Amino acid sequence: MYSIVVENLIKKYNHFVAVDNISFKVKRGEIFGFLGANGAGKTTTIKMLCGLLQPTSGNATVAGYDLKKDYKSIKKNIGYMSQRFSLYEDLTLYENMQLFGTVYGIPRKILKERIYESLDSLQMTEKANSLVYSIPLGWKQKLAFATAMLHHPQIVFLDEPTSGVDPIVRREFWNMLYETANKGVTIFVTTHYMDEAEYCEKISMMSDGQLKLIGTPSELKSKMNVDSIAELFQKIVNR
Amino acid sequence: MRTILMLVKKEFLQVFRNSLLWKILLIAPLAEFILFPFTADYEIKKLNIAFIDYDHSTTTREIQNEFVASGYFVSYGNINSQKEARSLMQRDVIDFIVEFPCDFERKIITNEYTQIAVTANAINSVKAGIGTNYVQTVLFDYISSLAESFGVESQLTNITITNIYWFNEQMNYKNLIVPGILVILVTLIGAYVTALNLVREKELGTIEQINVTPIKKWQFLLGKMIPFWILGMGEFIIGLGIMYLVFGITIQGSFWLLLFATSIYLFVMLGLGFFISSVSENQLQAMFVVFFLFIVFVLLSGLFTPIEGMPSWAQYVNYLNPMSFFMDIIKLVILKASNIHDIKIQLLVLTGMAIVINTAALLSYREKVK
Known part of the structure; x- marks a missing residue:
């Protein structure tokens, strides 16, 4: 059972090809690491899959819905965390979660319970009424993830969720991702940290808009005859 | 919702x-x-006015006083020539020139035809337009009261201009x-x-x-x-x-x-x-x-x-x-x-x-x- 099926997806800006005919599949409940250098086309791909960007050609099925015909249904079933922190800094933690939860149509009472539950597990209950502006970046990222998960999406897209975050929070963040994946949620994550890539069940590597490799970390390492994903990355990007 | x-x-x-x-x-x-x-505010006060007076009569002096008394004009006083007037206006010292011809008083009394020349500095056309109206009002007022005091029916008094401003009565x-x-x-x-x-x-x-x-x-x-x-x-x-x-x-x-x-x-x-x-x-x-x-x-x-x-x-x-x-x-x-x-x-x-x-x-x- 696949959560995401991408077929010949292309995105061109005039003559520049940002995403060059990529195809891949992501299994349900998988942590799928989407790697690549800056400008390789990762964010462009994520934005197309989330319905934020119009593909030039090709198609995809996300959460069982056709991207071209039914992107409105896709939106109800995905969570998204953009590269740039994009919750409202001038609202409190609670207000942000309340806003997004309401927009997804979660009934009032259930929403309240869910918000406190997730703030509890983030150990941020005390900060519920503080402005988001006032909390550290690591907390913001965890909050953004929890907010993206409020409506219990089938798939969550995370665009460099841990960039600029300290190693301890990164570890905690990945623990959250494992827990979430164990509940059957598909996690589609991009990262620049190669140690994080080792935690993924499956990884793919993009370079110049093309998908160069796809497989489990151990498969790829033995195939390319390297010891770590970091080495693998060097090989692919420099090629 | x-x-x-x-x-x-x-x-x-x-x-x-x-x-x-x-x-x-x-x-x-x-x-x-x-x-x-x-x-x-469109109301203009303190318009600078100068006079070229070839008549030097009581009437022309009274008219000059009327201008100052109206509250809208500041008199620069008498000047002698058009040339001087022009240079003053160029330097923006005066806004209006009122010129009285010779025998102005005599002609008024004998009910003869006479002219007063009014020159306005029209760089600011709004100012010139409104100012010219004020000048006319002052002159009309004076001449009609003069005519009345002589018991003469001047041609001017036959025409009275009355402005009624509707919906903004004080022209505020x-x-x-x-x-x-x-x-x-x-x-x-x-x-x-x-x-x-x-x-x-x-x-x-x-x-x-x-x-x-x-x-x-x-x-x-x-x-x-x-x-x-x-x-x-x-x-x-x-x-x-x-x-x-x-x-x-x-x-x-x-x-x-x-x-x-x-x-x-x-x-x-x-x-x-x-x-x-x-x-x-x-x-x-x-x-x-x-x-x-x-x-x-x-x-x-x-x-x-x-x-x-x-x-x-x-x-x-x-x-x-x-x-x-x-x-x-x-x-x-x-x-x-x-x-x-x-x-x-x-x-x-x-x-x-x-x-x-x-x-x-x-x-x-x-x-x-x-």
Whole structure:
């Protein structure tokens, strides 16, 4: 059972090809690491899959819905965390979660319970009424993830969720991702940290808009005859 | 519905937490109201006048005194030649020259034909026009009283010019300017604040988080419009209060009709603000576009210069200017007690504009980037 099926997806800006005919599949409940250098086309791909960007050609099925015909249904079933922190800094933690939860149509009472539950597990209950502006970046990222998960999406897209975050929070963040994946949620994550890539069940590597490799970390390492994903990355990007 | 209410709540929270915006919304109307009407006063006092007197008679001296006594003129005194007068005017020392010919007094008494030459510095045409009127008034007044005292029926006394100014009896320019400022105020809140608001979300990236949700475009736009509509109406009502308390101008027509018209006009401006912000990339762009349109709207609106005096092409352009229709309504209802039938055309036009511009805003707003 696949959560995401991408077929010949292309995105061109005039003559520049940002995403060059990529195809891949992501299994349900998988942590799928989407790697690549800056400008390789990762964010462009994520934005197309989330319905934020119009593909030039090709198609995809996300959460069982056709991207071209039914992107409105896709939106109800995905969570998204953009590269740039994009919750409202001038609202409190609670207000942000309340806003997004309401927009997804979660009934009032259930929403309240869910918000406190997730703030509890983030150990941020005390900060519920503080402005988001006032909390550290690591907390913001965890909050953004929890907010993206409020409506219990089938798939969550995370665009460099841990960039600029300290190693301890990164570890905690990945623990959250494992827990979430164990509940059957598909996690589609991009990262620049190669140690994080080792935690993924499956990884793919993009370079110049093309998908160069796809497989489990151990498969790829033995195939390319390297010891770590970091080495693998060097090989692919420099090629 | 819950979604829209939540969005409205969010917007209000943000406005009230943004201390700068909040202060601007509060201080701008006060400052404009208090400064504008005094600076945009058309009444001209202290016009500098010089006399070339070839007659040197009692009459000409009396006329000179009359000018000073009128309160509108400051006398530069007598000068000797046209040449001197010209150089004074070039240096902007004097605004008016009044020239009395020889035998002026004798000809007046014997009821002969005589002339007085009045020269005005017309660099500022408004000043020249209004000043010339004052000069004529002073001369007419003097000559007719002179004729009366001689028991002579002068030709001038046969014609009496009486001006009755309807709806603004004292020709008080504040009556025109203050309601005009109300219009400017509503426009600024409607177009400026909203245009900047949506673009700001683009700049911060928060709009992306909204765009991945199943929220519908119209919900999002309504969620943005309702709060600014409420703020705009609030400002308008505060403005009406200041208008009454500071300037003593009362609304001659219906208060509710005024609010109704304003609410429609606000929708036009809100729609315009959103249209601009959805086609702009950043706050700077949006600001330039709004600023440009705002200046055009104000200049064409008839607040500073009468629309009838504009060239016909400008008058045609004015059919596209929502501010000019709203300016009409405001003046008609506040000063003239017009009722809904008198302003129905303006109301219909504004309604049409609101529909068109909001549709355009809705269509141009993209959740999905090409």
